[in-house]
Amino acid sequence: MDAFSPKSFLSLLKLRGSEYAYSSEQVPSELLDEILSCAQYSPSYLNVQPWEFVLVRDRQRISDLVGCAKYGHFASLPNAIIAVVLKEGYWSEEFFRGIKEKKLGFYESFLSAGMPALCMSLAATDLSLASCILTPDNEIAKRLLNAKHGDFVPLMVGIGYSAVSNKAPVGSRKPAHEVFSFELSRNHLHEN
Numbered sequence: 001m002d003a004f005s006p007k008s009f010l011s012l013l014k015l016r017g018s019e020y021a022y023s024s025e026q027v028p029s030e031l032l033d034e035i036l037s038c039a040q041y042s043p044s045y046l047n048v049q050p051w052e053f054v055l056v057r058d059r060q061r062i063s064d065l066v067g068c069a070k071y072g073h074f075a076s077l078p079n080a081i082i083a084v085v086l087k088e089g090y091w092s093e094e095f096f097r098g099i100k101e102k103k104l105g106f107y108e109s110f111l112s113a114g115m116p117a118l119c120m121s122l123a124a125t126d127l128s129l130a131s132c133i134l135t136p137d138n139e140i141a142k143r144l145l146n147a148k149h150g151d152f153v154p155l156m157v158g159i160g161y162s163a164v165s166n167k168a169p170v171g172s173r174k175p176a177h178e179v180f181s182f183e184l185s186r187n188h189l190h191e192n
């Protein structure tokens with residue numbers, strides 16, 4: 001099994017990392033279709049699916065989108081970008097008539113946006129592609145994507161082949177003792 005055949009979900013997660021240097025190799029459209037399907041099957045609050053996904057392959061538009069990301073220095077551009085566009089209306093009061101929490105749709109739409117972004121990024125890794133999740137400037141991204149005034153573009157995913165061969169797996173993460181805690185100690189659980 002080579003480095004690009006993950007044995008487990010954890011291996012796949014560890015293999016994924018943000019890529020900032022892409023080769024000029026074209027990503028076949030069938031692979032992008034598969035990545036789009038992974039976005040389509042992502043979970044969302046109340047299964048509202050408050051989004052549309054815009055696939056961008058035009059080089060100039062990719063450059064402009066990458067250029068409006070909040071941070072990140074790219075040595076070379078990804079071959080494709082898929083933007084998560086949250087559609088206006090999913091956080092309107094009319095849509096949530098009868099639901100007590102009026103702000104539900106707004107917060108939950110934004111929370112939901114991360115789901116397809118991660119699914120697409122992991123799908124890319126699974127297909128031996130590189131990727132990077134990016135936060136665009138909303139107003140610039142909306143203009144570049146011909147989105148509506150009330151839409152929001154919280155995230156986009158750059159996809160391509162890495163320009164770096166034998167890339168090291170994912171960067172450092174906080175140690176387990178800093179991020180995990182247990183309501184009851186494991187010993188206590190075993191005692192009962």
Ligand SMILES: Cc1cc2nc3c(=O)[nH]c(=O)nc-3n(C[C@H](O)[C@H](O)[C@H](O)COP(=O)(O)O)c2cc1C
Nearest residue numbers: 016017018069070071072073133134135136170171
């Ligand atoms: C919601 C979200 C937004 C992000 N926005 C950006 C961004 O605007 N620019 C960028 O270069 N990376 C962005 N990233 C990538 C993170 O910086 C990156 O995932 C983090 O540093 C961990 O590195 P890794 O992806 O290589 O594991 C974003 C990641 C997430 C989850």
